[in-house]
Amino acid sequence: MSTCVSANPYMAKPVTVQKITVENEARDLKTFRLAFVNPADRQAFAHQCGQFAMLSVPGAGECPVGIASSPLDGDYVEFTVKRYATGVVSSALHCLEEGERIGLRGPYGNSFPMTAMEGKNVVIVSGGFAFSTLRATIRYMLAPRNRPRFKTVTAIYGARSPGELLYKDELAAWNASSDIAMHVTVDKADANWKGRQGFVPTVLGEVRPSAANAIVLVCGPPLMLKFTIKPLLDMGFAPDMIFTSLERRMSCGIGKCGRCNIGSKYVCRDGPVFSYKQVLELSRGQF
Amino acid sequence: MPQASLRKEHFGKFVAAVSKGRKFFGPLECSDGVQLAELSPQDVPAFEYGNFTLPPKRFFLPRSEVIAVHGPGGMAATPPSQERVVLFGVRPCDAMSLTYMDKVFIDETYVDPYYRSRRENTLIITLACRQPAVTCFCASVKGCPAGTAGADIAASDLGDALLLESITDAGHAFLAEHAGLMGKPSTAQLKARDSQHADAGKKMSPVDVEKLPARLQAAFESKTWDDISQRCLGCGVCTFLCPTCHCFGLHDEQVGPVQRRVRAQDACAFPTFTLEASGHNPRTRQGARMRQRVMHKFCYAAENFGELFCVGCGRCIRSCPANLDIRQTLAEVPE
Amino acid sequence: MHEVEIKMREAARTLLESGKVDLVLGFEQGSLPLRMRPCFARNAGATVGLVWNDFCANNLAAYLPGLFQKPADVRGSWTAPTVAVVAKRCDARSVIELIKENQIPRQNVVLIGMPCQGMVDPRKAQEAAGANVTACKMAPDKQVELTTAEGGVAMSPREAILADACLECATPAPQGADVEIPGPSRPSAANPYGRLSEFESLTARERWDAFVGEISKCIRCYACRQACPNCYCKTCFIEQSKPTWAGVGDELSDVLLFHIGRIFHQAGRCVGCDACVRACPKNIDLRLFTRKIVKDVQELFGYVPGMSLDEQPPLCTFKEDDNESFITHP
Known part of the structure; x- marks a missing residue:
């Protein structure tokens, strides 16, 4: 892998779906346990509570999902995803089976304080x-x-x-x-x-x-x-x-694509965690 | 700064010389007006034009591009383009817009490799404006018809010759490399340039951007947005023609057996821009979408980058199918 | 022309004062030379700004479907407004199609029918004067006087700077409007499909090449769609995500698909108002292709869009003896 590729912030790292847990009766919430294919990617991935990552299903696209596992958990990262009938990526994620390979990039955003x-x-x-x-x-x-x-x-x-x-x-x-x-x-x-x-x-x-x-x-x-x-x-x-x-539609996750802003702040880069004081300043208390 | 004079009769030779190492784009009369098009030495460049329909951002952030192909081993990134390009005839407003785009795509945390590579491999030769259009207002937003921000070389059209003045190291090197085709500018030429530059600046009516960020911030909930945006048809003309609008989306596409990821420009005027998978949309009204665009340029950009993301090129004014005029919109923001 | 403007203003004022309408959609002075722009007059006082002249080009019917949809952020009851529209005949024909397609309630629309002598195409005026035109004034003998930013004056025949669509207009005079403003209209064009004959004389291959050549200029800004009264789909097929019909970018096949989809959706519906052409920042001649489709429908089914409220659109009817000659087998 050349340096320019590894420095490409839009490239997802390959991960394997280790385990899928159906969380609810409606079966529209599943927790995905993902493990990095390359140990170097695992090493590089250090998240804090409250951060999110972009999950990437080839052919469907990417979506931002909050990280549901603790930084102290084992060699995996977990995400709980809700499936929406209108959501292309969430639907694709819900069609996955254990052992399949998808992409992950992140962690992004700030964390809880x-x-x-x-x-x-x-x-x-x-x-x-x-x-x-x-x-x-x-x-x-x-x-x-x-x-x-x-x-x-x-x-x-x-x-x-x-x-x-x-x-x-x-x-x-x-x-x-x-x-x-x-x-x-x-x-x-x-x-x-x-x-x-x-x-x-x-x-x-x-x-x-x-x-x-x-x-x-x-x-x-x-x-x-x-x-x-x-x-x-x-x-x-x-x-x-x-x-x-806070949640907003996102595309890049790194404060460039201009989609997720609330006022001058980008939810992906300056958030997703905001104090209510900030919410008052940014959007007059609207979530 | 190094200066050189290039006689227009030698322009074809100049294109030929430059084309040995780079792709040369310059003003060319096309079926839809004068556009920045690839020139061959035989082409007759058009020196008389207001500005190109499309801003030069397409050379750095194309309308769409494939950034990766999905394969069994994960994503295979498209290598950033290393193609060396010269853009001749870029207007000073558009050259300045690139310095703003740089702040977004080449920041301290994340660098966009596609944008950066194209920027690094592109030499920009501006051509000063002699006759600003009725829609131009660069002088109100830090620009000037002969501005040099973002230019490697600034050119002035002196009738039978072009006066070239290099601004950056890349510009100095370029002039030195092609010195054989050029001469030393005469005092008369330098004088002609000065009076031309001074004249052009007088031809624009001013737009008041004083205290704009604060005024906009205070007017966030104003009914004015709904009033102004009644006329807005919700198309993407202003956005796609704007030299600083840079919002984009990443999408997966399947072409035959190939699954690929595409980055494409997007527009905040479209309802789908913020539509979430759940169906929730934080900006359902056209007024809210229009406010977002205006505030992004004239308020949020000032907060985040210390600049208004507008260079006064007037494309959004000229091409809006409903004749929404940003100069009037800004004037209508309540005090 | 001035009398027409005064009478239109009076009509608008009366409608608003009497409470018959909540809104008059008309034109006001624009910010650029040779440009008027849409005006939303909500009270009698606002009608003083209404204008009528050779630059009132926009098809205001494009705003109507949205005005009759309850805004997404309004909770509880909502009453649809009653709207008067200052309409050239082409715009009025759009309104009629929209009523037939159940996009606007007939009882909520008042058509102010305007006499029309054709609208000036600012691009043609610029070309005629060869410089920055700042004003365009009617002169004797069907001439116009074009003043340029540099202070020059150029004369041009009025016909030479009219929009192509107006030169080919078969229905310039108002008809069937709720309020008809009297005044002279240009004569109906003898052949409303004049420019098509050249295109039709090409071979299929040549037509395809011409189509691709024109459409390849598109940057997918959707100005044509947004300016078109007929393009009111809640989600345009090109933006659907489940399933996705096309990519989002400017790859030629995707751009072609968008335009083929849009043009075919105009079959038996396009009134030739030219809104798409005017809106296009790349001067793409979209009208040529929609006219072809409209002509085909006229020849096959005898239907011309927007002529009457009673006539059933061909796409909504089926007759056993419908013409099937256009159905070909590979």
Whole structure:
């Protein structure tokens, strides 16, 4: 491989689909465990929680996906992808089988404020499949060698129904763990559901995490964000203590193609993580 | 700076000499007006023209290009072009636009190898404007009809001869290489150039870009955008003809058995530009899309690169099918 | 001409004042020489800016389908506006086709029919004067006086600087409008397909070469599509992603596919208003090809688009004795 090719930022690295996990009953959410074909690419790939990468299916194209695995996980990178009927790449990803080869380039963007979170109480509020990068963050914080660096970890995570909850095994483990106060909720329970029922903003009101010495990470659909920010502000979280991850259509992922900007900022390069203070400045509080 | 005079009767020889090592593009009368076209020594160049329909960005960021082919071993990148090119007759506004594009494609974190390679292998000879068009306003946006930003060599048309002045090292070397065809400019020629340059600058009406970034920022939610954009038909003329518009998309295509990745210019006026796979679109109104284009150039670029991404070439004004005029749009942004 | 303008303004003012319409789509002074531009007058006061002259070229029908679609970001109830359109006959014919294609509700449109003497093609005017034209004034004996930026004055016959489409127009006089502005119109062209005969006389190979030669100038800016009243598809076939019919770039086969698709979609629909040609920044002669398709439909099915509201478009009807001569076997 010549130097100019390796320096070409648009070239995806080959990865093998090691494992595919169907996450939900609707079968439109799958987690892909990808392993680099070339060890050098694995070596070069060092991500932080909250970053994303471009997944590339030959013939279909590329799309940006948040990284769902922790930097401390093994020799693989995980992504949870939702399939949209109108989405060319997400549909192509969902047609993949284990052992197939696709492309990956990244990691791109900034991360959750991991350094600022150290020594603080961390609150995580999430709904739907936006939970994926926060799952990476929880896995990272709960790693034995990292856990002492953070104070309390409180997480509220909701899905439409029990069948739509992601990472069910991990949720069960976190529910049983004393390292994290895990609050799982569903919008609509079914006969077998023994947990909480209620929308994420409602549960947030019930849990009422303290804003003292705390940082909150909020990821979810725009409507959930809208109804979550206000109670958080009411609870005393300042706009610069609230962090969220934004999504926009992207093409290059490296701040050149001009597609994903919100105001003067590129979501791919300056984000995807923004404080609510920044969101207010950039887009008048619109997600 | 090194200067030389090239008699127009020797232009064919000049093209022949240059063509030994490079592709020579210059102004040529085509079926759709004077365009920057590949010249052979026999061609009669057109020295009288306003500006080319298409800006020179197509030589650096083509409308579309194949950047890779997918194969069993992964992506095989298209090697960046090493073709050596001379562009003669680029207008100063367009040459300046390339210095802006450089800021996007050759930044400290990621370098676009295709763009950079073409830039490095292209020598730009500008030709100063004698008669700015009614749509020109370069003087309001840091330019000038005889500007040299982005030029390796700046040429002036003095009737029977061209005065060439090299600006960059590549330009100096080029002049030295072709010195045999050129002479030393006379004092009269230098004088003629000066008065020509001074005259051309007086022929444009000014556009007020003072405090524009702040004014635009304050007018983000103004109803003005919906009012102005009523007329906008939503085509890509302004974008594709703009020398600084650089937004693009990466797409996969299948041609026969070959799967390839294509990079193609895109336009923020199109609703599909921000349409997400989920069907969500953050810019559903034409007003929001038009605001994005104007703000990208006159506000966000100022924040990110310290420059307004407009060189006053007037192409968007001249070619808009609905006669939307950026000069008026900027004037209508509320104070 | 001035009287026509005054009467049009009065009609527009009356319509807005009486509340019969919410919007008058007309023309206002443009920012460039020889250019008027679309004007959206929403109250009687705004009608003072309406103009009518030889440069009111745009086909305003292109804006109509969008005006009758509820904006994506409006929640709850929404009422479609009633819109009056200052329309040359070609534009009015577009409106009629759009009504027939259910893109605009008949009761929400008021056609202000304008007499038409043909519109000036600014490119021809520039060529006639050989320099930057800054003004164009009518002169006696069907001449025009062209003033240039350098202060020169050139005379040209008016016919010589009219748009090709106007020279070939079979229907310059208003007809069937809701409000008809009286005034002189140019005579109908004897042969509306005059320029086609040369193209038709070519062999298939030559026609293809001519088509490819012209279309290869395209940069795919979609100005032709966006300016065309008939191109209202919510998602143009060329931009569909599932499936994808063509690549996104300027590779010739993709460009040709776009234009072949667009031109064939004009069969029995194109009124020859020239909007596509005017909008094209590369001066591609698109009208030549759409005219050919329109002529074929006229010859095969006896249909001329936009002539009446009652006549069924040929693509919407089927008769057992329909002409099938154009169906060939390989």
